[in-house]
Amino acid sequence: MHLAYPAVLAALLFCTGLYGVLARRNAILVLMSVELMLNAVNLNLVAFDVWLSKAAEETLHSGQALTLFTIAIAAAEIGIGLAIVLAVHRNRGTADIDKLRDTAEGHGTDSETDGSDSDARTAEQAAQSGRAGKAEATA
Amino acid sequence: MTLAEATATAAPATLTRAAAETHGFLSPTGVEIAFLLVGLVTFGAAIVTVTTKQLVHAALWLVVALGGLAVEYLLLTAEFIAWVQVLIYVGSVVVLLLFGLMLTKAPIGRSPDADSANRWAALVVAVAAAAALVWVVVDAFRATWIDLDGPAAGSTEATGASLFQNWVLPFEALSVLLLAALVGAIVLSRKEKPESSSPPVNSRTATGSSPSVPDSRNHPIGRKGAVEATSATGPPAQGTGSAEQEGGAR
Numbered sequence: 001m002h003l004a005y006p007a008v009l010a011a012l013l014f015c016t017g018l019y020g021v022l023a024r025r026n027a028i029l030v031l032m033s034v035e036l037m038l039n040a041v042n043l044n045l046v047a048f049d050v051w052l053s054k055a056a057e058e059t060l061h062s063g064q065a066l067t068l069f070t071i072a073i074a075a076a077e078i079g080i081g082l083a084i085v086l087a088v089h090r091n092r093g094t095a096d097i098d099k100l101r102d103t104a105e106g107h108g109t110d111s112e113t114d115g116s117d118s119d120a121r122t123a124e125q126a127a128q129s130g131r132a133g134k135a136e137a138t139a
Numbered sequence: 140m141t142l143a144e145a146t147a148t149a150a151p152a153t154l155t156r157a158a159a160e161t162h163g164f165l166s167p168t169g170v171e172i173a174f175l176l177v178g179l180v181t182f183g184a185a186i187v188t189v190t191t192k193q194l195v196h197a198a199l200w201l202v203v204a205l206g207g208l209a210v211e212y213l214l215l216t217a218e219f220i221a222w223v224q225v226l227i228y229v230g231s232v233v234v235l236l237l238f239g240l241m242l243t244k245a246p247i248g249r250s251p252d253a254d255s256a257n258r259w260a261a262l263v264v265a266v267a268a269a270a271a272l273v274w275v276v277v278d279a280f281r282a283t284w285i286d287l288d289g290p291a292a293g294s295t296e297a298t299g300a301s302l303f304q305n306w307v308l309p310f311e312a313l314s315v316l317l318l319a320a321l322v323g324a325i326v327l328s329r330k331e332k333p334e335s336s337s338p339p340v341n342s343r344t345a346t347g348s349s350p351s352v353p354d355s356r357n358h359p360i361g362r363k364g365a366v367e368a369t370s371a372t373g374p375p376a377q378g379t380g381s382a383e384q385e386g387g388a389r
Contacts, residue, residue: 001171003283006215007276009178013185013204015269020189022261023254028239029194032201035232036185039208042224046217046293051285053292061301064293065309067220068302071227072313076320078232082239083327095243098255 006047013040027085027095031078038074042067170287174214181207192253194245198236205229215285217293 013036020033049063089095167175184203191197205228212221291297302310 001168001174001215001285001287003280003285004277005171005174005178006211007280008273009174009182009211011272011276012182012269013208015265015272016182016185016189018268019261019265022264023258024189025252025255026194026245028236028243028245029189029197029253031239032197032236033189035201035228036188036204039205039228042220043208043211046212046215046220047285050215050217050287050292051283053297054286054289060305061293061297062306064217064220064298065302065306067217068223068298069309069313071220071223072317075227075232076317078235079320079324080327082235083324085239086242086328089243095245096252 003047003051006043010040010043010047013037013043025096025098027088027097028082030097031081031085034081035074035078038070042070045070170214174211177207177210177214181211190254192249192251193247194240194250194253195237195247198233198240201236202229202233205233212293215293216287216291217298218291219295219298220293 017033017036017040020036021030024030024033045063045067049059049061049067052063053059053061085095088100092100094100181204184200184207188197188200188204191200205224209221209224209229212218212224
C-alpha cells in the first residue's frame with residue numbers, strides 16, 4: 001500500500017477536526033472535534049510504524065506504543081473535559097463557549113456586563129449554599 | 140487543424156498516464172481499494188459530525204468515523220490498536236459524550252445555533268490547512284511503499300513484547316495519569332454543597348463554647364450588635380460574623 005493513502009486521510013481528518021474546533025459553539029461538540037484530530041494523529045502513527053517496521057531492521061514499535069498512549073490520554077482528556085463542561089453548565093446554565101467570555105479583552109461593554117453578571121450570580125450562589133448549610137445545621 | 144490539436148493535447152495526457160502507471164497509483168491493489176472506500180466513509184462521517192445541526196446525531200456519526208478508523212487499522216495490520224480503538228473510543232468515549240450531551244440538556248431536535256458566527260473563517264483555515272498538508276504529504280511520500288505482506292507488524296504479540304520490553308516506564312506513568320484523571324473528574328463533577336456548608340458548621344461548633352453567640356442568634360434584633368462584638372474580638376470570629384450576615388440576608 002502506498003503510504004500516501006493513510007497520510008492523506010489523516011491530514012483530511014485532522015483538518016475536519018480543526019474546522020469543528022473552530023466553528024462549533026457547544027463545548028461537547030468541540031470535544032468531539034478534538035477526538036477527531038487525535039484519531040488523525042493516531043492513524044499517522046500507526047501507518048508510519050507499519051512502514052518503518054518493514055523498512056528498518058530493528059524498531060522499538062514506537063508508533064504503536066505511542067498510539068496506545070495517545071488513546072489512554074485521550075480517554076483521560078475526555079473525562080476531565082466533560083467534568084469541566086458539566087461544572088460550567090451547573091454554574092452558568094449553558095455549555096455555549098461563545099458566552100463564556102469573562103476573561104475576554106477588548107470587547108468593551110459586552111464582556112463587562114457578562115463578567116459582572118456572572119460574578120453576581122456566583123456570589124448569589126455562594127450565599128445560597130451558605131444559607132442552605134446554615135439551615136441544615138440549625139435543623 | 141482541429142484534429143492535429145486534439146492529438147497534440149492527447150499525447151501529453153497519455154504520457155503522464157503512463158508515467159503514473161509506472162508509479163502504481165492507477166493500478167491499486169485490493170487493500171488500497173478497500174482502504175480508499177473505508178476512508179471515504181470515514182471522512183464523510185467526520186464531515187457530517189462537524190457540520191450536522193443535531194447534537195446527538197453528531198455523536199452517532201462520530202461512532203461511524205471512529206469505527207471506520209478501526210477498520211483502517213485492521214487494513215494496516217495493526218490489529219491490537221484496532222480492537223483497542225473499538226473498545227475505548229466506540230465503547231466508552233462516545234458513551235461519555237452522549238452522557239455529557241444529556242446532562243447539559245442538549246436539545247434533541249435541530250438546534251440552529253450549533254455553529255458559531257466565525258464559521259466561514261474556520262472553513263477558510265481548515266481548507267487552507269488541508270490543502271497545504273495534503274500537498275506536502277503527497278509530495279513527500281509519493282513513492283513510499285508499505286509492505287503489508289509477511290507477519291503482521293501490529294499483532295498483539297509484537298505490540299505486547301515491545302510495550303513491556305521498551306516502554307514499561309511510560310506505561311506505568313500512564314497508569315498514574317489515568318488515576319489522577321479519575322480523581323480529578325470525581326472532584327470536578329461532585330456537587331459543591333458539602334464543601335461550602337462545612338465552614339459554617341465548623342465555625343458554629345468553634346463558637347458554640349461561648350454562650351453569648353447562640354443566644355444572640357435566637358434573637359434577631361440583637362444579632363447585629365452581637366456580630367459586631369464577635370467580629371471585634373478577633374480574626375477567627377470574623378468568619379462567624381460574615382456567615383451570620385449571609386444568613387441574615389434572607
